[in-house]
Every structure is written in structure tokens, then in C-alpha cells.
Amino acid sequence: LFIFVLGGIYGGIFTVQEAAGVGAIGTLLIGMVRRRLRWPQIRAALIGALRVSSAIMMIVVGAYLFGYFLTITQFTQNAVDFLVHLPVGPYGVLALIMVGYLVLGAVMDELAMILLTVPIVFPAMMQLGFDPVWFGVIVVMAVTFGMICPPVGMNVFVINSIARDVPLGSIYKGTMPFIAVDVVRLLILCAFPAISLWLPGFIE
Structure with missing residues (x-):
């Protein structure tokens, strides 16, 4: 199944999104053939998927409404003008935005954060020449x-x-080295943009 899904993506048979559906259907069929899945398990999985999908769609709908609000109130343009004219320079603005993302990332869902913030900060970054x-x-x-x-x-x-036998506090303590590495990695990519641009450069 793994080879079939990846082969389909790289072979151009289906997109990444379609590959997710193919993988889900393939997993379901394998489970049924091997008699590892019963209807109660399938029903519980479908209900769980429906709840997650509904939550994501509510976030998307809210983001579209938020985007419409930003458009009619011209908040985006005002925010862009404010960021561009801050007396800290382009990299100072970038540092403020990254700190904001790190703080929001600790309390917000990732999809919601992207949908709500990128329409505001992206135009400002483009005007600053990034x-x-x-x-x-x-x-x-x-x-x-x-x-x-x-x-x-x-x-x-x-x-x-x-x-479940590991306390949540212990897991959080175990993530601290990874958090430190992520911060360092982010700083390196901010300081040396070419690291993240060399591969897309081959496509161009």
C-alpha cells in the first residue's frame, strides 16, 4: 500500500490529496480482507473522521468570514502600512512576526493560525522585499x-x-530539546534564505 500510494503520487496518477483517499480506502480494504476490522470499529472511525472534518471546515468558514471582514474594513491594508513603516527595519518586522507565530503556535490550532494571519502578514513581507x-x-x-x-x-x-503510563509533564519536558533545536533551525533559515530556496530553484 505504501509503495502504491507513493508510486501513484510520483507517477502522476493522482494528487497528494487523492492519495490520502486512496490510502484510506486501501487500509480499509486490507483490514476487511484480513478480518481485523468490524463494523463497530469502522463506524467509530467514520464518526471520528466526521468530527475532525467538521471542525476543520468550521475553521475554514470562519477564516473566509474573517477575510471578508478584513476586506470591507481595509484592515489588511492598514496593518500592512503599519508593519512596513515600523522603525525597526525589514528584519526587525520579520523577527516580530516570527515571535508572534511562536507565541500563537502554543495556544492555537495550526490551520486556524495560517488562515487568520497569512492574509495580513504576507503582503507586508512582500512590500519589504522578502x-x-x-x-x-x-x-x-x-x-x-x-x-x-x-x-x-x-x-x-x-x-x-x-x-498512557507516561505523565503529560514528562512528555513536555522531553520536548524541550526539540523546541530548542526548532528555534535554532528557524533562526538559521531566517539568516540564510538560500537554504530554503535552492531546491525550488531547480524547478524554475
């Missing part, structure tokens, strides 16, 4: 930082649900 691909890379990295950062840390709760 590369859009590079900025997208560091934003994604800053956002995913929140997946292991307390107090939310989605991945931390996933680990806690698997290793």
Missing part, C-alpha cells in the same frame, strides 16, 4: 513549532494518548 517561497517555508516551520509547544501541543497529546 521572497514569497522563503517566507512560506519559515511560516510553516514556525506554525508547526506549536505542535510540540505547551500548553496545546497537539503531538504531545497524541503521544500521551498512546503512552
Whole structure:
């Protein structure tokens, strides 16, 4: 199944999103053939997927409404003008935005944070002369930082649900070295944009 899904992506048979559906259907069929899945398990999985999908769609709907609000109130343009004219220089503005992402990443869902903040900060970064691909890379990295950062840390709760005998506090302590490495990695990419641009450069 793993080879089939990756082969389909790299072979151009289906997109990444379609590959997710193919993988889910393949897993379901394998489980049914091997008689490892019963209807109660399938029903519980479908209900769980429906709840997660509904929550994501509510976030997307809220983000679209928020974007419409920003458009009619011209808040985005005012925010861009404010950021561009801050007396700290382009990299000072970048540092403030990255700190904001690191703080928000600890308390917000990643998808919601991207949908709500990128329409505001992206135009400002473009006016300051930053590369859009590079900025997208560091934003994604800053956002995913929140997946292991307390107090939310989605991945931390996933680990806690698997290793129930390990206290949540111990898991958070174990993430501290990774948090430090993520911060250093983010600083390196901010200081040397070419690191994140050399591979996309081959596509051009």
C-alpha cells in the first residue's frame, strides 16, 4: 500500500490529496480482507473522521468570514502600512512576526493560525522585499513549532494518548530539546534564505 500510494503520487496518477483517499480506502480494504476490522470499529472511525472534518471546515468558514471582514474594513491594508513603516527595519518586522507565530503556535490550532494571519502578514513581507517561497517555508516551520509547544501541543497529546503510563509533564519536558533545536533551525533559515530556496530553484 505504501509503495502504491507513493508510486501513484510520483507517477502522476493522482494528487497528494487523492492519495490520502486512496490510502484510506486501501487500509480499509486490507483490514476487511484480513478480518481485523468490524463494523463497530469502522463506524467509530467514520464518526471520528466526521468530527475532525467538521471542525476543520468550521475553521475554514470562519477564516473566509474573517477575510471578508478584513476586506470591507481595509484592515489588511492598514496593518500592512503599519508593519512596513515600523522603525525597526525589514528584519526587525520579520523577527516580530516570527515571535508572534511562536507565541500563537502554543495556544492555537495550526490551520486556524495560517488562515487568520497569512492574509495580513504576507503582503507586508512582500512590500519589504522578502521572497514569497522563503517566507512560506519559515511560516510553516514556525506554525508547526506549536505542535510540540505547551500548553496545546497537539503531538504531545497524541503521544500521551498512546503512552498512557507516561505523565503529560514528562512528555513536555522531553520536548524541550526539540523546541530548542526548532528555534535554532528557524533562526538559521531566517539568516540564510538560500537554504530554503535552492531546491525550488531547480524547478524554475
